[in-house]
Amino acid sequence: MSELLGQPVEAAAGLSVRGAEAVDQAAAASTRTAVTMAGVPGQLAAKDPTLWGPEAEAEARVRLGWVDTHTRSRELLPQLAELTSELADLDHVVLCGMGGSSLAPEVIARTLGRPLTILDTTDPGQVRAALADRLERTVVVVASKSGSTVETDSQRRAYWQAFLDAGMSEAEAGRHFVIVTDPGSPLAATAAEMGAFTVLADPNVGGRFSALTAFGLVPTALAGVEVTELLDQAEAFAGSLASERDNPALALGAALGAAATAGRDKVTLISDGGGIDGLGDWAEQLIAESTGKSGIGILPVVVESPTSPGVTGKDILTISYGGALTAGELNDGEATSGGTPDVAVNGPLGAQFLAWEYAVAVAGVVLGIDAFNQPNVTESKENTNKILASGAPTEQPSFTEGAIEVYAPPGVPNDLAGALRWLVDGIHGDGYLAIMAYLDRGADADAARLRPALAEAVGPPVTFGWAPRFLHSTGQYHKGGPQVGSFLQITGTVDVDLPVPGKPYSFGELQAAQAAGDRQALADRKRPLLRLHLTDRSAGVAQLLEAAGALPKRR
Structure with a gap:
């Protein structure tokens, strides 16, 4: 360098x-x-809200609190100290949150070497593994700005039921929860009903800008991070802005x-x-x-x-x-x-x-854009809700090869290597390939090796996202940004499903509906899309990595 x-x-x-x-x-x-x-x-x-133009002004007016939220977050420190002391016997911290509610705490915990379990998935295998880990010593931080995030609500329900099934009373179960949300959100009311600890976040900070608010500080403080140091660093830097x-x-x-x-x-x-x-x-x-x-x-x-x-x-x-x-x-x-x-x-x-x-x-x-809205994030959510209500459409694979069912448009070659080559060859000029894995981030971790494997062959930028977390991240760009993307969606068979307590669907059904809803959003934009369904996840990932590694490099 x-x-x-x-x-x-x-x-x-x-x-x-x-x-x-x-x-x-x-x-x-x-x-x-x-x-x-x-x-x-x-x-x-x-914090001038006019910087992004008149159409963005109303949104910006209530979203610029991040500029100095580090000063207001100091007011949380006594509450965090009290929570940490009160829950000292619960030394396994699980964060249930999506997007901005989980990404910053994950960076903080990883960087500072503190243990924090991030649950930002609807994969039943990953959820089941979390529920089975030190349940009696677990404090669950449920973090949602809106209070209506379906993934987070489903995870909260699963943990609540698990505590009750373990023989806890409702009062005992409530002690195992800390709720982080905006004032007046539906989740704040739910927290009161549960008897859970509640920490209210800065309402004038959007989720992806919330690293130094309660969303970033509560779970990491419980995990043992000295969060005052983060606020000191931000305050010292703020003088240059x-x-x-x-x-x-x-x-x-x-x-x-x-x-x-x-x-x-x-x-x-x-x-x-x-x-x-x-x-x-x-x-x-x-x-x-x-x-x-x-x-x-x-x-x-x-x-x-x-x-x-x-x-x-x-x-x-x-x-x-x-x-x-x-x-x-x-x-x-x-x-x-x-x-x-x-x-x-x-x-x-x-x-x-x-x-x-x-x-x-x-x-x-x-x-010249509004940096604080996310107009296309709700699209896949709405598609998911419709599919959960009416049932997923029946689909038949174009062909099956080994442990992989391939769902492709008409005219795509009837072999895995040919289908991948069709997708790669369709990327032109300033295009990119997005890999979207509706899998278990722990058990199916090898799937992430697809990004460098396909980048070696493709040439244009290749991204990788675990689902559904990417729906709260690059999912906005996929739908609202330049329409030059090509998409590889990977789903997997669920061997042991898990019901979502109080709901008429399971985690596996929710995950499948989210994948189908996202496919619909991309299909509506006529984007190239190839879906690979792994009937055996371990064997399917290995087979896919081998096929990706064998692709010839594009010139």
Whole structure:
């Protein structure tokens, strides 16, 4: 990374950004200069809701609390200390939440080395495994801003029933729950009925911007994280946000916007090994859901390592991130598969959260979109509800090969290798391939190896998402962003299902309905879609990896 060492660094409060100036200067006109002359830094720091245009103003007015939520979150500290003491005997913390309610806590816990079980799935196998793990010592944090998220409600119901089945009274079961939600949400009322502990979140912060609110702090504090340190880091960094110079978040946002408007509208996110674990998954949701709408957007691609396939490309901006480096240092570690990353972001985690949120808001200004709504996320939800009510449509596989049933449009070759090649060959120009795995993130973890395997053959950006969590993340980009995506959906046979207590469907039926609802949303947009159903999950994943690895590279 010696090339980056020679580039100007912009730094504040221990967080540095390198390479952003070169990205901005490579554009026809400086985005940094334009947003600075327009007064964006000061206006954004002052939470001006007019920055994203008149149509976005109403939404922005109630969604800019993230700019200084770290100051209000200090009011939670006494309550968190009391909760941690009261529940000290419950040392297994499970977080039931989707999207912004789970991604930031996962990064915090992984980075700081604290155990936290994330349950952000409807896969019955994964849910059953969680329920079987140290139940009597478990505290369940149920986190939902709206209070109506179907996945989270289903997980709450399953845990409640499991506690009762274990012989607990309702009062005893209620003690095992901590509810995090917005004031006045349906979940707040449910919490009162359950006798659960309730922590109310900042209502003026959207889910994907909620890392430093109760959504990020409650589960991690219970898991043993000293969350005050995160707030201190953000507060120290916040002083730079109104500045025209020495503002690394502005530099990052201008680079994102400049690259996207110049045709580099994909961003690969790579850990540099500098001590922050999993930030790419959190930033993926922040970028995709904030920018992917109105037919435009920035596609984030989380890659496994600097040497993974698909890190670089003609329409890709490569960004590395880490936490252990100071403003004057840069790790001379492994280079990316294409050489040096375009931009490097290094600094403490609390500052990283605030810097990326600010940068994405700036990119929204540059792109001319509302960075705070998610107009297409509800589409798949509505499709799911309709399918649960009326039943899934009957489908017959186009053909079966080994442990894989293949569902493909007419004219697709009747063999797995040919079907994959059809999907890959249909990606043109600025297109991308999205792998969507409706599987068990634990038991079926090898499925994630498909991303680098297919990236090796495809060439264009390849993303991977576990379902249904990606529906709350890149799912918005898939439907609302540029309609250039091709899609590989992977589902699997459920050997042992699990009922959702109090509902007329099971977790397996809910998972299948979500997959079918998402297929319908993509079909309505006439996007290329191949569905592979694994009749034996382990054998099917192995078979699929072998087929992907045998694909010839595209020229």
